[in-house]
Amino acid sequence: xxxxxxxxxxxxxxxxxxxxxxxxxxxxxxxxxxxxxxxxxxxxxxxxxxxxxxxxxxxxxxxxxxxxxxxxxxxxxxxxxxxxxxxxxxxxxxxxxxxxxxxxxxxxxxxxxxxxxxxxxxxxxxxxxxxxxxxxxxxxxxxxxxxxxxxxxxxxxxxxxxxxxxxxxxxxxxxxxxxxxxxxxxxxxxxxxxxxxxxxxxxxxxxxxxxxxxxxxxxxxxxxxxxxxxxxxxxxxxxxxxxxxxxxxxxxxxxxxxxxxxxxxxxxxxxxxxxxxxxxxxxxxxxxxxxxxxxxxxxxxxxxxxxxxxxxxxxxxxxxxxxxxxxxxxxxxxxxxxxxxxxxxxxxxxxxxxxxxxxxxxxxxxxxxxxxxxxxxxxxxxxxxxxxxxxxxxxxxxxxxxxxxxxxxxxxxxxxxxxxxxxxxxxxxxxxxxxxxxxxxxxxxxxxxxxxxxxxxx
Ligand SMILES: Nc1ncnc2c1ncn2[C@@H]1O[C@H](COS(=O)(=O)NC(=O)[C@@H](N)CS)[C@@H](O)[C@H]1O
Numbered sequence: 001x002x003x004x005x006x007x008x009x010x011x012x013x014x015x016x017x018x019x020x021x022x023x024x025x026x027x028x029x030x031x032x033x034x035x036x037x038x039x040x041x042x043x044x045x046x047x048x049x050x051x052x053x054x055x056x057x058x059x060x061x062x063x064x065x066x067x068x069x070x071x072x073x074x075x076x077x078x079x080x081x082x083x084x085x086x087x088x089x090x091x092x093x094x095x096x097x098x099x100x101x102x103x104x105x106x107x108x109x110x111x112x113x114x115x116x117x118x119x120x121x122x123x124x125x126x127x128x129x130x131x132x133x134x135x136x137x138x139x140x141x142x143x144x145x146x147x148x149x150x151x152x153x154x155x156x157x158x159x160x161x162x163x164x165x166x167x168x169x170x171x172x173x174x175x176x177x178x179x180x181x182x183x184x185x186x187x188x189x190x191x192x193x194x195x196x197x198x199x200x201x202x203x204x205x206x207x208x209x210x211x212x213x214x215x216x217x218x219x220x221x222x223x224x225x226x227x228x229x230x231x232x233x234x235x236x237x238x239x240x241x242x243x244x245x246x247x248x249x250x251x252x253x254x255x256x257x258x259x260x261x262x263x264x265x266x267x268x269x270x271x272x273x274x275x276x277x278x279x280x281x282x283x284x285x286x287x288x289x290x291x292x293x294x295x296x297x298x299x300x301x302x303x304x305x306x307x308x309x310x311x312x313x314x315x316x317x318x319x320x321x322x323x324x325x326x327x328x329x330x331x332x333x334x335x336x337x338x339x340x341x342x343x344x345x346x347x348x349x350x351x352x353x354x355x356x357x358x359x360x361x362x363x364x365x366x367x368x369x370x371x372x373x374x375x376x377x378x379x380x381x382x383x384x385x386x387x388x389x390x391x392x393x394x395x396x397x398x399x400x401x402x403x404x405x406x407x408x409x410x411x412x413x414x415x416x417x418x419x420x421x422x423x424x425x426x427x428x429x430x431x432x433x434x435x436x437x438x439x440x441x442x443x444x445x446x447x448x449x450x451x452x453x454x455x456x457x458x
Contacts, residue, residue, distance in 0.1 A: 003211040007262055008140065014270050014331050016261065017140055025138035025145025032331065035278035037149055037257055041127055043180055043275065044151055044252065047173050053123045053153060058105045060128070061096040066104045070230040073103060076197020080132040098131035103198065103223075103249060106154050107231040114245060116236040117158040121166070125153035141258035142215065142458055149254045156233060156245040163222060163246035170220040170250040171203055177252075178217070182273050182384030183207055183259045184391035185217065186418060188442030188453050193430050196249075200224035206441055206455070208394045209262050212416025214441065214455040217259055220250040263387050270332025271354050273383055274376040281312040281372060282328045286321050286340035299339050302349070302368070309369055310376075329354060334379050335372065355379050355386070394418060395446065400427060405435055412438045412456055420444070420451035428452055 001009075011017045016033030029037055045055065061084060068074040082098040085091060099105065106124065113119060130150040134143050153170065157163040171187060178185050185205040195202040199221035206214040227233070228244035237243050264271040274280045283306075285299040296316070303314040313333075315324050321338070328336055336352040338359075343350055348361045349368070353375065362371045394417030398404055408419050419436070421427070423443060432452070433440050441453040 001267070003209065003262070004139075006265070006267075007258075010261060010265060010269060011140055016257075016270075019140050023145070025134060025143070027140050027144070029148065032278055033257070036260065036272065036276050037254075039276040039278070040181065040256055040260065041149060041151065044173075044177050045127070047177055048125050048153060051123075051169065051173060052121075053125050053155075055126065056124045057126050057128070058099075058102050058109070060099050062099055062102075062105050063094050063096055065094065066108055067097045069104060070198050070227055072226065073198035077101075077132075080134065082131045082133055099128075100130055100132045101150070101249075101251070102126065102128075102130070102152055103154065103227055104231075107227045107233060107247075110156055110245070111231050111233050114156065114233050114235050117238055120156055120158040120235060120245060121162060122156045123153070123166075124155070125151060127151045139458070141254040141261075144254060147253050149257070150251060151253070152249060152251045154247070154249045156228070156247050158235065158237070158243070158245070160224075160246050163224075163248050166248045167203060167220050167222050170248065174205055174218045174220065174250070174252070177256075178205065178207075179384065180273075180275060181256070181260055182380065182387050183217065183256070183263055184388045186214075186395075186441070186444050186446070186453060188444040190219075190442040191428070191430070191440050194440070194442075196221040198223060198226050200226065204442065206418075206453075206457070207259050207263065208391055208417060208455075209259075209458065210390075212394055212456070213458050214418060214439075215255060215259065215458045217255050218250070218252040221248060223247040223249060263390075264383055265332070268326075269330035271383065272332035272334060273380055274334045275380065277332065277334050278311060279313045279328070279331070279333045280310045280376060281306060281335045281337060282324075282333045283312065283314045283337045283339065284321055284324045284328075285314075285316065286338055288341050291341040294344060295339055295341060298344050298364075302337060302339065302364075305368065306372065310372060325352075335375060351375060353379055355383050395420060397422075397446075397451070400424075400452075408436050408454070409438075412436065412454070416456050419454045420446055421454065423450040423452055 015030050018028040021027050077100045080100055084096040130147045134145055155166050185207050188204055190202040190204050201222050203220040204216050205218040207217050208214050225244040233245040234242055283299050283303055285295045306312040334354050338350040347364050349364045350361050352359045397420045400421040436454055438454050439457045444453045
């Protein structure tokens with residue numbers, strides 16, 4: 001089945017997300033999908049909290065004059081902003097934007113908070129919904145008009161070096177985040193013609209979807225002093241002088257959920273990394289005539305043994321085991337425990353790994369919890385390694401010269417993936433995009449060398 005068909009179908013069949021909301025680019029997180037979102041964003045919350053960030057919350061509405069303060073910024077967003085023009089029947093004297101991102105409300109407040117260098121650094125983040133009137137093809141969790149899970153971090157520093165350092169730290173935080181989810185990535189410095197509006201430069205994380213197209217799943221921007229000058233975030237320096245703050249911001253969105261689904265899934269459905277799986281272990285009792293009691297008792301015993309350590313579910317529905325297997329494989333439950341009379345007699349438990357499809361037996365004894373924990377960790381490791389293998393298979397290094405353009409075009413239209421061209425100044429320009437009829441992701445390090453990365457993107 002073709003990937004985008006698989007993707008839309010799985011969102012519905014696995015109970016993740018319902019696209020039938022009557023506004024284009026807006027959808028509904030269903031309970032199962034909401035739990036995956038919650039566990040996923042708990043990881044980035046923890047990573048940010050552990051690295052000196054504080055979570056805060058800013059208003060969604062931005063007065064027009066505030067949004068328009070930084071010229072580059074508003075130029076980049078003016079075609080995407082949703083406006084509120086009325087309060088009830090009363091037309092507003094100042095129209096209000098629904099935040100497309102929150103530099104302007106946050107930096108307006110930072111000006112009030114920052115007076116002296118000891119008020120810095122500020123490292124805030126919020127996880128909110130933002131709105132962008134995307135004119136390109138909208139896609140569930142990938143290109144939304146209401147971005148329902150927008151984690152945006154905003155920092156302000158007393159020196160240029162510290163802001164540079166923060167960009168590097170943010171890249172490391174995102175690497176840890178995506179590594180925890182087993183999502184492969186290429187980190188590139190976006191070309192100047194494709195950086196964030198108002199930034200000095202943008203570092204971007206791109207992953208590769210099963211159809212070979214790349215997806216920007218996170219960005220880190222060095223804003224320099226551009227916004228600080230516009231918003232007058234001025235502080236007294238240690239030697240009694242004055243300077244504008246140096247700022248960064250970095251964001252991820254629902255695309256992380258889309259990537260977990262797309263990259264780890266298979267023809268049977270989702271395969272969820274245990275760390276974000278709403279159900280990590282599902283127990284399926286194999287009921288045989290005359291043995292119901294024995295099997296159910298053992299199933300309940302295993303359930304109560306595991307329930308404090310794992311997110312475990314006992315499926316005691318009165319349907320055939322095969323139906324239960326399909327349901328939980330569709331929902332990507334990483335580990336299944338099957339309990340039948342023969343196993344009980346032999347003091348065994350049968351495990352089924354969703355990532356490899358392999359079934360094996362372990363002893364039903366006091367080592368059970370450790371066995372389950374070990375198996376879940378093995379599953380996580382395997383899923384990450386397998387995703388990176390698929391990712392690396394999509395990467396092709398091509399020595400560039402004009403004669404190679406057709407070869408590059410063919411690869412990108414057939415197999416897609418990412419083409420890496422050894423970096424050279426004289427080909428790194430916007431014309432290159434027209435030549436190869438694809439996007440220049442930017443300049444990247446791959447296996448120790450410097451390349452220009454090119455790809456068809458989402
Ligand atoms: N329409 C959209 N739907 C879903 N995710 C999106 C959409 N637009 C952007 N994103 C995601 O949001 C991330 C951050 O957006 S951004 O424009 O690059 N950067 C900012 O807005 C900065 N203020 C950092 S928070 C992007 O890397 C991308 O992964």
